[in-house]
Amino acid sequence: MSLLRRHRCTALRLLVPALGALLAGCSGSKAAGYQGYVEGEYVNVASPVAGRLDRLLVQRGQMVDAKAPLFSLESEQEVAAKQQADEQFNSAQAQLADLKVGRRRPEVAVTQAQLAQARAALAQATLQLQRDEAQFDAGGIARGQVEDARANQAIKAARVRELEGLLDVNRLPARDDQIRAQSAQVAAARAVQSQAAWRLDQKRPAAGQQALVSDTLYREGEWVPAGSPVVRLLPPGNVKLRFFVPEPAAGDLRPGRSVNVGCDGCGTGLSAVVSYVANEAEYTPPVIYSNETRAKLVFLVEARPTPESAARLRPGQPVSVTLP
Known part of the structure; x- marks a missing residue:
């Protein structure tokens, strides 16, 4: 064996263990990440009594406190009654x-x-x-x-x-x-x-809890039918994350487990708590699955962000969820 070939073999023997250790260290420190999105469970505020919209007391994008008045309908008849x-x-x-x-x-x-x-x-x-x-x-x-x-x-x-x-x-x-x-x-x-x-109070609805005014659906002077929403609210507790995990990872998730959340422009330190894990696969392969197709099974997971994190998230926003 020539001297050049001997030096090449020696170098390979030294390089291979080093690369293996480096790859093992990287794979061990990498956390599992899954794509998802933010979803809001809106609260539609309406009056069970019909009437003309006299005053709209909030606007879109405004944060309102609990018991804050939202709107008022004409109430001359109710006041007289x-x-x-x-x-x-x-x-x-x-x-x-x-x-x-x-x-x-x-x-x-x-x-x-x-x-x-x-x-x-x-x-x-x-x-x-x-x-x-x-x-x-x-x-x-x-x-x-x-x-x-x-x-x-x-x-x-x-x-x-x-x-x-x-x-x-x-x-x-x-x-x-x-x-x-x-x-x-x-x-x-x-x-x-x-x-x-009671009928007079229904002409002046108020917010049940602190919430973000997501939308207003009528303008002042318009007739509002009974039960038709006028203001749409999004309380911080009604913001949730929906993401999908493969079948092997679904078994490790339980309600109450904390997850880390990342998104563009949201900053760092976002977290959430798993609240729901689907019992059945959200999507199944078009053929009977085998050991090779099991990886295609994914399960829906829902998580509730902390109040501090929920204030920085918006419905429809894509997020990346990692399991610590």
């Missing part, structure tokens, strides 16, 4: 309170005055009866006159008892049946009031 329901409720409550306290003080005072008059008349009739009985015993008057005085005194006593009973009745509340019937009227008026307030 709410006022009517309030007055009916107040009237029913006042009637119930009146039944519970009995008659008014001036009415009781009239009965008290009549009772005082009747007692005075009774005292006068009693005194006259005593005089007539004394005259009858002395023989000065006839028996008939005494009987008349005795009957007059009984009439005056009955009138006193009548007014005393009427005064007690005036001080009593209404009968239990009347109070129960009026209480039912109050409950019915309260239900009508709540219904009127």
Whole structure:
């Protein structure tokens, strides 16, 4: 063997192990990466009551807080119905309170005055009866006159008892049946009031949580049918990632596992948590698969980004997902 050939063999023996170690190190440090995209689960805000759009209080691209008003429909009829329901409720409550306290003080005072008059008349009739009985015993008057005085005194006593009973009745509340019937009227008026307030509130929808205004679907002055969305919101928690992994990698993914996310212009440090792994393959080969075609099976995986990461992602945006 020539000297040149001997040097070539020696160099190859030294180079091959070095290349093998380098390739092994690169393959061991490379993380699996998969392509996917961002998807948004939108919240369409609508009113169950039709009406003209009076005011649109948000615009596309705006971030709104929870309970922030979004829009308002014309509500003249609902405002009038709410006022009517309030007055009916107040009237029913006042009637119930009146039944519970009995008659008014001036009415009781009239009965008290009549009772005082009747007692005075009774005292006068009693005194006259005593005089007539004394005259009858002395023989000065006839028996008939005494009987008349005795009957007059009984009439005056009955009138006193009548007014005393009427005064007690005036001080009593209404009968239990009347109070129960009026209480039912109050409950019915309260239900009508709540219904009127609900219909008025439906003309002024608000955001259920902090969200991005993705789109507005009507302009001020347009007629909005009942149930037709006016504002489309995208809460940060409704942003998710969808990507596909091959069949060998699907077995290692479980809900709750963290993944790294990368995209153009998003910066670094994006992460998400796997929330769903499909049980069946999303795509299958056109023939019965074998050991050679199993690699064509892919499974859908969904992941929810962290709130900080979700604010930097947009629906439809392509992303690259790596498994740490």
